[in-house]
Amino acid sequence: MEFSLNSIKHSKCAVIVAHPDDETLWAGGTILMNPDNEWTIISTCRKHDPDRNPRYYAALKILNATGDMGNLDDGPEQNPLEKRDVETTILSLLKKTDYDLIMTHSTQGEYTRHRRHEEVAEAVLGLIESKRLTAKSLWMFAYEDGGREYLPKPIKHADQFVFLPQDIWNKKYQIVTETYGFHQESWESRATPRKEAFWAFHSAGGAKKWIQERSSVK
Numbered sequence: 001m002e003f004s005l006n007s008i009k010h011s012k013c014a015v016i017v018a019h020p021d022d023e024t025l026w027a028g029g030t031i032l033m034n035p036d037n038e039w040t041i042i043s044t045c046r047k048h049d050p051d052r053n054p055r056y057y058a059a060l061k062i063l064n065a066t067g068d069m070g071n072l073d074d075g076p077e078q079n080p081l082e083k084r085d086v087e088t089t090i091l092s093l094l095k096k097t098d099y100d101l102i103m104t105h106s107t108q109g110e111y112t113r114h115r116r117h118e119e120v121a122e123a124v125l126g127l128i129e130s131k132r133l134t135a136k137s138l139w140m141f142a143y144e145d146g147g148r149e150y151l152p153k154p155i156k157h158a159d160q161f162v163f164l165p166q167d168i169w170n171k172k173y174q175i176v177t178e179t180y181g182f183h184q185e186s187w188e189s190r191a192t193p194r195k196e197a198f199w200a201f202h203s204a205g206g207a208k209k210w211i212q213e214r215s216s217v218k
């Protein structure tokens with residue numbers, strides 16, 4: 001693959017996630033390693049969560065990013081959301097519609113299993129496909145947990161594999177444990193990946209083809 005971290009230097013990047021903390025868990029190291037980029041980070045849920053809301057904005061400050069939060073349902077039932085509601089929410093939270101790089105969840109999620117992650121990925125793909133959102137590259141988080149066998153880990157054969165220097169990982173871990181306040185024994189703290197991995201695409205078509213190929217292998 002021709003993508004490299006150098007290719008995202010000084011570029012306009014949007015990170016589109018379902019929840020406050022997803023940006024840090026799955027891409028926080030890569031964000032911290034590229035402080036000169038213009039980072040916009042949006043979360044589609046938890047705007048009115050009095051605990052997560054201020055923690056999210058504090059995390060964005062450390063990540064040198066700006067962003068916003070939406071208020072999509074995130075109840076324990078995880079009732080499916082309408083795709084167009086997710087799409088509309090994403091567009092309303094982004095200040096621009098044209099980016100060099102968009103990062104988001106994988107349509108298969110990062111672990112077993114959170115429906116909101118998959119829905120956000122599908123909505124981003126829909127927006128890019130219909131050109132309501134444009135990006136030179138689309139990176140989707142590439143992690144798996146072996147169907148809950150272990151904590152999520154980066155997929156080794158992903159297109160982009162980012163090794164986090166110790167000081168970067170420390171800072172990322174600090175955001176998880178101190179800024180978000182997760183206990184050291186929490187799933188989030190224990191899962192905080194030391195390496196980050198992404199599937200990289202030039203177009204929504206490329207991403208969709210990849211998704212179809214993967215689902216036909218299953």
Ligand SMILES: [Zn+2]
Nearest residue numbers: 018019022114
């Ligand atoms: Zn999440």
